[in-house]
Structures are given as structure tokens and as C-alpha cells.
Amino acid sequence: MKKLCIVFKQAPHGTAHGREGLDFALLSASFEQEVSLVFTGEGLLTLLKEQDPESIGCKDYISTLGALGLYDIDTVLVCQESMHEFNLQQNDLRIPALVSSAEEIAAHFDHVDEVMVF
Amino acid sequence: MIEFNGKQIETDHQGYLKSVSDWSPELAPIIAAEEDITLTDAHWEVVNFVREFYLEFKTSPAIRVLVKAIGQKLGEDKGNSKYLYTLFPVGPAKQATKIAGLPKPAKCI
Amino acid sequence: MILHLIKDTPANSSALNTCLRYARKQTDCILLSGNAVNCLLQAEVLAHLADYKIYVSQEDVAARGLTRFLKQIEQVNYSEFVALSLKYDKVISW
Structure with a gap:
């Protein structure tokens, strides 16, 4: 079993990167890899509540985030600096996530x- | 393509409905018959479960997730692959999602 | 001990800035290739990168006519790149 970390650095809609990242995460978890997720920069916006991607013709992969626990994906880190930059609080996010400093995220990269990166 | 109530319903080459919204409970036994399955209450419990799962999470559950999620919701006696394979011999995730009118799960045994 | 790969210019991509947030100055290195090499002409970018071990792809630098501008930066060819990726514990392609 490998420890695999998937980083979301791009905004959720408008490109397929985020959806591909999540598909890759779920697929890897189905193959019993130990998967963790990191959201940084605009990638953070993936986690916002009250999104309605279908209204702009995008697939609603955001709802799938609710199933992460069932895929045994329990480690979700969000970048503290990015939270500040985008003026977001933890209760703006739809799933439980650990707000982490750059150093903590760097240490996580070392660990996996x-x-x-998507 | 399935003919139902005088309507043509589009499917892919493996028999999965192209559109989730084309499904109705009356269609389930017809898809099930193609899979040589006669729907019992036990089948319905799983079919309804995967459909609700899809409507909530917008993804069809793969087998491992299906087992875990059913275990949490319907109890451990049902959340195991032996029980699910008894109901859906070819593959629970594959067949239950097909009968529920959902897309094929991405990683499907 | 991570080798960070940057392929897109910061003008179009958040790759470099995101990478710099997490790269470790002492142990990691950053390899720029493709259009990412262009940003090394900018004094501001160079200042940001000053404390990191930086490499550039020789081929991409030469193709863009930048060799004489980027003399101070270590250039690697493909086999040296492969050697680098083996030397580091892991590679992150941003």
C-alpha cells in the first residue's frame, strides 16, 4: 500500500483538472492506496458549500466529496495561507479539513x- | 435501447441507461430481466440504496464502497460482499447500478 | 529531498508560486522546463528563487535563445535530469 497525496491547486470549474484529481483519488482509494488530499490556492474553492455546477453545464463532482469517508479518505489538508488570501473560514468548507501551515503541508509531502498535482 | 411503455429509452452498449432521469421503478424489473435477476425486496433494498447514493454523491459506488456504505446503513449482515453477490451474482456494483438506472461505477468488479 | 518540476510560466500558471510555498530551501531543488524558463529573465522572480537550488532544461533554454541570459543557472540535459530525479526521494510535477 502506497501513501498517495493528491494536490488540488486549480479552481473547480472551467477546467477538468479538479474532477480528474478527485476521480484519481477515488480510484486509488478503491485500489486500497492510502490517499490524502491537499487543497491550496484556488483549489481551495473546490470545498465551498452551496455550489451549483450543473447550472453552468459542469458535472457536479463536488457532491462526491461527501463520500470521501466511505472511500477511507480521511486526511484532508487545506492551506492556511490560501484560506487567508481568499478570506475563508473553516465553516465555509463543506467537509471537515485540517487547516495546515505551509510547513505542515511540506512535512506531509515528505511523509507520503x-x-x-491537479 | 429499451422499449418501455411505447417509449424508446437509450442505453449504452453495456445496457446502462444514458440518462439517470429516464429511470422509473417500473423500468427496474425489465433491466433486471436482462441480467437474469427477478427482483425481490432484498434486491430492491440494494437498488434503492445505490440510487439514493448516486443522487446524494453524484457517483456510482464501486463495490468496496457499496459494501461499506450498506454496512453502515442497513447493518453488517447486509454490508458484506457474500450477501451482495448472492443477490447480484455477476457483480453487485455493476448490476445494482444498472438496474437502478445509473452510470457504470468507474472501477467495477 | 524533493525535486520540484515547473513546466508553465508563472504568467499563466500558479505552479511556481504554489511550489515555492512548500519547497524547502535547504534540501529540495526546482527544475524549470518549457515556458517556465522564461520567467528567469525577471529580476523579481530571480530574487524569489535566490535561496533555492535551481536547474533549467538546457534544451528549452537554448530553443528560446535564452542561453546567454541564464548563464548563472545550472543547465541540465535529459540524462542529467533523469539522474537528478533518481537522486531525490520524490518528484512533484506542479
């Missing part, structure tokens, strides 16, 4: 086997 592979880091994939």
Missing part, C-alpha cells in the same frame, strides 16, 4: 510516497 507520491504527490500528484
Whole structure:
């Protein structure tokens, strides 16, 4: 079992990166890899509540975030600096996430086997 | 393509409905018959479960997740692959999602 | 010990800025390739990168006519890149 960290650095809609990242995360978890997620920069916006992607013709992969626990994906880190930059609070986020400093995220990268950026 | 109540319902080449909204409970036994399954209450419990799962999370559950989620909701005696394979011999995730009118799960045994 | 790969210019991509947030100055290195090499002409970017170990892809620098501008930065060819990726514990492609 490998420890796999998936980083979301891009905004959720308008490109397929975020959806591909989440598909990759769920698929890896189905293959019993130990998957963790990091949200940074505009990628953070993936976690906002009250999104309605279907209204702009995008697939609603945001709802799938609610199933992360069932896929045993329990480690979700969000970048503290990005939270500040975008003026967001933890209760703006739809799933429980650990607000982490850059140093904590760097330490997490050291700890895992592979880091994939979407 | 399935003919139902005089209407043509589109499917992909594996028999999964192209549109989730084309499904109705009356359609389930017809899809099930294609899979050689006669729906019992036990089947319905799983079919309804995967449909609700899809409507909530917008994704079809793969087998491992299905087992875990059913275990949490319907109890451990049902949240195991042996029980689910008894109901859906070819593959619970594959067949239950098909009968529930959902897209095929991404990683599907 | 991470090798960070940057392929897009900061003008179009958040790759470099995101990477700089997490890269460790003492142990990691950053390799710029493709259009990412262009940003090294900017004094401001160079100042940000001053404390990091930086490499550039020789091929991409030469193709863009930037060799004489980027003399102070270590250039690697493809086989040296492969050697680098083996030397570091992991590679993150931003």
C-alpha cells in the first residue's frame, strides 16, 4: 500500500483538472492506496458549500466529496495561507479539513510516497 | 435501447441507461430481466440504496464502497460482499447500478 | 529531498508560486522546463528563487535563445535530469 497525496491547486470549474484529481483519488482509494488530499490556492474553492455546477453545464463532482469517508479518505489538508488570501473560514468548507501551515503541508509531502498535482 | 411503455429509452452498449432521469421503478424489473435477476425486496433494498447514493454523491459506488456504505446503513449482515453477490451474482456494483438506472461505477468488479 | 518540476510560466500558471510555498530551501531543488524558463529573465522572480537550488532544461533554454541570459543557472540535459530525479526521494510535477 502506497501513501498517495493528491494536490488540488486549480479552481473547480472551467477546467477538468479538479474532477480528474478527485476521480484519481477515488480510484486509488478503491485500489486500497492510502490517499490524502491537499487543497491550496484556488483549489481551495473546490470545498465551498452551496455550489451549483450543473447550472453552468459542469458535472457536479463536488457532491462526491461527501463520500470521501466511505472511500477511507480521511486526511484532508487545506492551506492556511490560501484560506487567508481568499478570506475563508473553516465553516465555509463543506467537509471537515485540517487547516495546515505551509510547513505542515511540506512535512506531509515528505511523509507520503507520491504527490500528484491537479 | 429499451422499449418501455411505447417509449424508446437509450442505453449504452453495456445496457446502462444514458440518462439517470429516464429511470422509473417500473423500468427496474425489465433491466433486471436482462441480467437474469427477478427482483425481490432484498434486491430492491440494494437498488434503492445505490440510487439514493448516486443522487446524494453524484457517483456510482464501486463495490468496496457499496459494501461499506450498506454496512453502515442497513447493518453488517447486509454490508458484506457474500450477501451482495448472492443477490447480484455477476457483480453487485455493476448490476445494482444498472438496474437502478445509473452510470457504470468507474472501477467495477 | 524533493525535486520540484515547473513546466508553465508563472504568467499563466500558479505552479511556481504554489511550489515555492512548500519547497524547502535547504534540501529540495526546482527544475524549470518549457515556458517556465522564461520567467528567469525577471529580476523579481530571480530574487524569489535566490535561496533555492535551481536547474533549467538546457534544451528549452537554448530553443528560446535564452542561453546567454541564464548563464548563472545550472543547465541540465535529459540524462542529467533523469539522474537528478533518481537522486531525490520524490518528484512533484506542479
